[in-house]
Amino acid sequence: MAEHDLSEPKMASAQTAPVVIGGRRLTIEEVVAIAQGRATVALTGDAAWRERIERGAEFLRKHLAAGATVYGVNTGYGDACVVGVPPELVEALPLQLTRYHGCGMGRYLEHAETLAVIVARLNSLAFGYSGVRGVLLERLADLVNLRILPRIPAEGSVGASGDLTPLSYVAAALVGEREVAYDGQLQQAADVWAQLGRAPLVLAPKEGLALMNGTAVMTGLACLAFARAEQLTRLAARLTALCTVALDGRAAHFDALIFEAKPHAGQAEAAAWIRADLAGRHDAPEQRLQDRYSIRCAPHVIGVACDALSWVRRDVENELNSANDNPLIDPDGERVLHGGNFYGGHIAFAMDSLKTAVANLADLMDRQLALIVDDKFNNGLPRNLSGATPERAPISHGFKAVQISASAFTAEALKLTMPASVFSRSTEAHNQDKVSMGTIAARDCLRVLELTEQVAAAHTLAAVQAARLRLAMNPQTTLTAPLAAFVDEVSTVSAFVGNDRPLEAELRALTARIASGTLLGTHGEGH
Template sequence: MAEHDLNGAVADTPGMTAQRVVIGGRRLTIEDVVAVAHRRAAVSLNSDPAWRARIQRGADFLRQHLASGATVYGVNTGYGDACVVEVPMHLVEALPLQLTRYHGCGMGDYLDNEETLAVIAARLNSLAYGFSGVRPVLLERVADLINHRVLPRIPSEGSVGASGDLTPLSYVAAALVGERDVMFRGALCSAREAWRALGHEPLTLAPKEGLALMNGTAVMTGLACLAFARAAQLARLAASLTALSTVALDGRAAHFDALIFEAKPHAGQAEAAAWIRADLAGRTDTPGHRLQDRYSIRCAPHVIGVACDALSWVRRDVENELNSANDNPLVDPDSGRVLHGGNFYGGHIAFAMDSLKTAVANLADLMDRQLALLVDDKFNNGLPRNLTGAAPARAPINHGFKAVQISSSAWTAEALKHTMPASVFSRSTEAHNQDKVSMGTIAARDCLRVLQLTEQVAAAHTLATVQAVQLRLKLNGATMIPVPLQRFMSTVAGMSAFVDEDRPLEPDLRAVTASIAAGGLMAPTDGAAA
């Protein structure tokens, strides 16, 4: 559909809904950033004249402050350890472009489109806070990057998380000035070509605008928003797979009685137990079963609950960072001050991502242990070895989910390995000016990798558990499958058929993993971790 951009022009945004996220003068949520990243929303700058006037006052005040002979870091001084170097006035206008250029040294995989959009949205919101001394036109052009899908190619490696995400964000700044390559209308082209196609000239950065774009935590924060959303989905899915595993193993729903969780009042585990009870609604335990199921079933709410409770404070810290002025120096036109500080330091995001990746890896371990019970005929209460669905005459040569469980174990091990905290690996850099750094962007990238691996484990567990319930129905025709779980199984069956004869399951696993990552394979009952 067609969307109007900030200057009244029409932008082509195929597949986008009419939803808009307003930037400036309001608090953004993680969900706002995720909506922008997944192309469910465009962005608009706040139309309030008072907010727009304040942005302009910041830029005007900075100009006046410089004209009075004041010294402002990164505006008429060198950068970092070179802050003692005075920049002559005739070079001040050229300084921002130099910053963008010498930081063009990123390496590693490029951020994907969703990650890039999340990063740009986070940077735009910080600049719109009104303490960065940038012009309104800069905010308009950053919004254009989102609405017109002019997506910088941002290398994922090269940031130590203080002084912010300098190197990766240099690719955003470079795109604005018409340098380096961007993805535009589905193809790789130069940034200058993209702006020409949109009828704009590349931006000439004003003093401090290069620094304002680059000196902040937008990369780690944008990635953290995406990580939060995926972790919340996984927590809910792990609860549903626990319920489904309980049915498949002919286990006990009584382990999730509400009174148990009232007696140990962690909100997260009570929420997880409530999800499992909802998914098992109407199921009663059969007398004579094993009195207590194994820990990976019985204690599942206690494992999932840690992730749920972590998500509550992770949201707080990520959204505080998202809604902050996190560059340096800060420019306050109302008090007439320039404040030199360290808001670019990404410590809160670093710790949040280090913690979240550990909670998520524990979900991988939980699901892998449940899967191990399902495939092992010594523990699965009568199901076929490796969940093979082959006819008896063909059973000796069929191995069902044997290799899937091996792969799941490999993915789980790698996820657990990545839980080494990044935030403790500060390195002194830049002539010992940046002598204590956050490593927040590395922590966020690690968290996303743990999420990817855990989603693969969840896909394996999903396929195996649906197979196991179908086999249970063949064994015990009267087995009661609660309606929520029936709906869940039907959704999965649309992506992967029952495995009777062995077949390569990679296509099925990839389809289910992609659906989990995108939020398409949702839990069978309403609710989400928050």
């Protein structure tokens, strides 16, 4: 991941309608838009929703006043649930929870990741089953809209009893403790609230637990992972089409009937993308009868990822639109329900599965790249796609090192596909004795995505170079409008490689565009 950026986060345009929180389901695309600074949030103005939120908090107050015992409100936490908390200490308990969980380690979440986490937590609490006050939801919305971003360490959650340690940094920001990124620099949270003329929030009895005892970190990260994986499926299809042209391959491999005969929806969708990018291309009798698997079977590889994304969306959006803390407060039936909705099993499995599908995209693109640079297999293109003049050809190596680096990125991505969810650890005095590892799975998935985006950037530069070389070699070769536009767009980042030159800066720039969704203009808004 990139280093933690302290520059001022991007703010949404004043003309952009805010994403409404409360009384409705949130989509992955809305979370991504907020995380990328293309949208703000606004709590719904619906009076019935606001009344229900306050009614939940008021019921909890009355329930406690009547002498009831509620986990984490007038008991200790976790295995210490058997320890009663005297009434005079109940108000102090939430702050204690936020403080002793301040032990995260590892890299700090990036701004987009932090925003996604806050939105996921806000949306969960807005379903009205957590017994929190409206003011808490308003302050969470302030963190998003004012870009007061807690500095959240990525490591320290086992993903059941929620993302306790990383979410403690969100709670701490609200109460004026620890560091936040604000106005382009790291500041103490208390100082930021003072600058804004506000007092830090004083947490009500269950609010520390409600903030921390949920799946918001894994879910926020999963939303970002989904969008990036979706973009990679589309890019892999486009690069397959471009490689088909560059290798003088066969468009017939993507005929619709082939995919009607084996009706996996994602496979058919990937083939349709490739077909559209090759529209009008005619195969010649002298062409190789069958292209190699990495070209011919590309829809079958990409299609697995496409189909996986359909159920990954279902599970991520269900988690996003759930009350996932414990206990739940039922303001309508006036009940306190002790359960395990903080368990992140669905996110864990989704992220473990998605990172495998994405790693297969890395492997596919790496194999295609290996084909187009190798003059034994690339049907007449120069060795290593060198664009050098004949005089300098003997000392020119074109994309040789790029292919080696892409192979390294791919190997690392493949190595990281070991599922995290099967490595449950019994912890916290065997109270948390079966845990999801969902946040580790989500972080692993993001790392696999990062490596795959690097493979995609390397492959993109090489495929564009190969297409330009083929066009120069064969005047009868043409590009469809989508492929021509794509080649032109990539060329604004990296010009044709004639004489050998370092390509790191161009690879980094292109990788960033792929990760943000701007190369294909998707912005995480679907195919």
